[in-house]
Amino acid sequence: MIPELGQFALLLALALALVQGTLPIVGAARRQPALTALARPAAQGQFVFVAFAFGCLAWSFYANDFSVLNVASNSNSRLPTAYRVAATWGSHEGSLLLWVLMLTVWMVAVSAFSGGLPEDMVARILGVMGLVSVGFLSFLLFTSNPFERLLPAAMDGRDLNPLLQDPGMVFHPPMLYMGYVGFSVAFAFAIAALLDGRLDASWARWSRPWTTAAWIFLTLGIALGSFWAYYELGWGGWWFWDPVENASFMPWLAGTALIHSLAVTEKRGAFKSWTVLLAILAFSLSLLGTFLVRSGVLTSVHAFATDPRRGVFILAFLALVIGGSLALYAWRAGKVAPGARFELLSRESMLLANSVLLLVACGAVMIGTLYPLFLDALNLGKISVGPPYFESVFAPLMAPAILLAGLGPLVAWRRGDGAQAARRLRWAAIAALLAALFLPLAFGRWALLTSIGLLLGCWILFSSLSALVLRTRTASRSSMAFFGMVLAHAGIGVFVLAVTLVKSYEAERDVRLAPGQSAELGGYAFRFEGVRDVTGPNYVAARGTVAVSKDGAAVARLAPEKRIYHVQKNPMTEAAIDYGAARHLYVSLGDDVGGGAWTLRIQVKPFIGWIWGGCLLMALGGLLAASDRRYRTHARSNTLAPEATTVRGSAA
Numbered sequence: 001m002i003p004e005l006g007q008f009a010l011l012l013a014l015a016l017a018l019v020q021g022t023l024p025i026v027g028a029a030r031r032q033p034a035l036t037a038l039a040r041p042a043a044q045g046q047f048v049f050v051a052f053a054f055g056c057l058a059w060s061f062y063a064n065d066f067s068v069l070n071v072a073s074n075s076n077s078r079l080p081t082a083y084r085v086a087a088t089w090g091s092h093e094g095s096l097l098l099w100v101l102m103l104t105v106w107m108v109a110v111s112a113f114s115g116g117l118p119e120d121m122v123a124r125i126l127g128v129m130g131l132v133s134v135g136f137l138s139f140l141l142f143t144s145n146p147f148e149r150l151l152p153a154a155m156d157g158r159d160l161n162p163l164l165q166d167p168g169m170v171f172h173p174p175m176l177y178m179g180y181v182g183f184s185v186a187f188a189f190a191i192a193a194l195l196d197g198r199l200d201a202s203w204a205r206w207s208r209p210w211t212t213a214a215w216i217f218l219t220l221g222i223a224l225g226s227f228w229a230y231y232e233l234g235w236g237g238w239w240f241w242d243p244v245e246n247a248s249f250m251p252w253l254a255g256t257a258l259i260h261s262l263a264v265t266e267k268r269g270a271f272k273s274w275t276v277l278l279a280i281l282a283f284s285l286s287l288l289g290t291f292l293v294r295s296g297v298l299t300s301v302h303a304f305a306t307d308p309r310r311g312v313f314i315l316a317f318l319a320l321v322i323g324g325s326l327a328l329y330a331w332r333a334g335k336v337a338p339g340a341r342f343e344l345l346s347r348e349s350m351l352l353a354n355s356v357l358l359l360v361a362c363g364a365v366m367i368g369t370l371y372p373l374f375l376d377a378l379n380l381g382k383i384s385v386g387p388p389y390f391e392s393v394f395a396p397l398m399a400p401a402i403l404l405a406g407l408g409p410l411v412a413w414r415r416g417d418g419a420q421a422a423r424r425l426r427w428a429a430i431a432a433l434l435a436a437l438f439l440p441l442a443f444g445r446w447a448l449l450t451s452i453g454l455l456l457g458c459w460i461l462f463s464s465l466s467a468l469v470l471r472t473r474t475a476s477r478s479s480m481a482f483f484g485m486v487l488a489h490a491g492i493g494v495f496v497l498a499v500t501l502v503k504s505y506e507a508e509r510d511v512r513l514a515p516g517q518s519a520e521l522g523g524y525a526f527r528f529e530g531v532r533d534v535t536g537p538n539y540v541a542a543r544g545t546v547a548v549s550k551d552g553a554a555v556a557r558l559a560p561e562k563r564i565y566h567v568q569k570n571p572m573t574e575a576a577i578d579y580g581a582a583r584h585l586y587v588s589l590g591d592d593v594g595g596g597a598w599t600l601r602i603q604v605k606p607f608i609g610w611i612w613g614g615c616l617l618m619a620l621g622g623l624l625a626a627s628d629r630r631y632r633t634h635a636r637s638n639t640l641a642p643e644a645t646t647v648r649g650s651a652a
Helices: 002-030 039-062 069-074 081-089 092-112 119-143 168-196 201-232 243-268 272-294 308-333 347-377 387-410 418-442 448-474 480-505 609-626
Strands: 507-513 518-521 524-535 539-550 553-558 561-565 571-574 576-579 583-594 597-606
Touching (some): 002 119, 069 092, 119 308, 201 243, 243 347, 347 387, 480 597, 507 518, 518 597, 524 597
Antiparallel strands (some): 539 553
């Protein structure tokens, strides 16, 4: 009965979502407090029922209930317990249920931490989120039921995809989905402001910490996915511009642009319409990414033919959400009064240019991701758009964005002083230029692209340091948002430096070694000591042993594996990595070529760990910014700020 209870809970959640998505919005429009007051309890009740349904599905996986089709298709009795639970979101149906659960978590958070917001605003925000929930719950119940029965029950399951049997997959999808879904809060704030007809600094101040929180989760989710691909797939790369990677990267770019635009709207009352559009785009790209990954369209654009209901529902829902919100935006945005004026040389101009560049880069990624799918769908042939396209288009767009990110914080609002900015940044510019010219010589090889990458990374690091020094000298106290900005920008600098050094100086060899033979790479000696058979909980493996030394001194002993899982019989490569602060030593086991000899791939990757360190600094910077005390809404926020802009013709 547990699966049936879970499905019944989803039906009750759908009923509450319908109430939440209609009555509070009607109540806010008609000034009926009894209806607006329904928003919070409806959101909280919906969370209870969705969490209960998710628990029922997790229990079905834990208990090996192979009468549930989802369990039989994605689990196995030999699967370790942790992976049985993680298999709950390893399927299309389970991942969508996780999506809805995360949405209800965000709704509960908004209902709990919005006590200082006007009740009609809260009703509209939760109402919009309720309508989004209606779409996903309907999709779950009518086309992707996670509790569908399999009669007669299977004797055992088909097992979870071996690639997903990894600790990283326990944490990566929930973190990524928290980011995806978190942008629904920024979207709901924007739609609520459009419905209400008032766009002001208060709206931006309310929305900004929620947007930053979603951006933090998405940053960490993308970083976790990148790190998982690095150590699990066995090829040693950290980003391949795969469509699945791009599906999460596009909303991250739009979300980054949104955060910068919100800063201007909050501080200066400018860019109101642009900020609302970015909020709509960020969530629309989150929806697009979710459905691209989970609809099967990335495997085959003709996959909808197996279940046309899913394809029709997905297209209809995307059209309704994106088209409806853009139509509302087109209706309201033209009636918004212009914000405060500013000069060409000003912080507002820098932030606007930065957000435009981020959005253009997002568009370039979208074209490279979707264009092959459109061609395939129209039977015009199959093409592959790979790293050469993305790197040649994306890098030139990001270079000026990074330069602006270093310059912007040291330019005044409204009207900047070019000479003053030059004086403030001269030491940062000189230090970055010297590092770009001479640092490559320390690695024994100078190249123009390497020097440019180092220039950009050092520029944003040193300019962030300059901003920090200037603030400590001229201000008695600084906000957490300022320190968060400095830390996040420093994280970008670390990331750019790491990518530059890895791309420029990594070394790799494919070798054939018999026991006792060695190969040299990057000053390290890799000695192959042979292979032995080992048995895991649901697999057998050939485990190699590689002793690494440098100048005769032992450095590490690595144990790469070649696994065969009992059920799916797919060979899987488990790389062995020696993690160091300045380099990683990476060894993956290839094929048995006879006589005890094996092929191996050995790699030396300088400073690659700094890539994820930079991402962590970005997330920590976002956390500091979101914790700024001015975002802790107090009761006095119940009244709109004096600079509020009222949209003419408001009827919502």
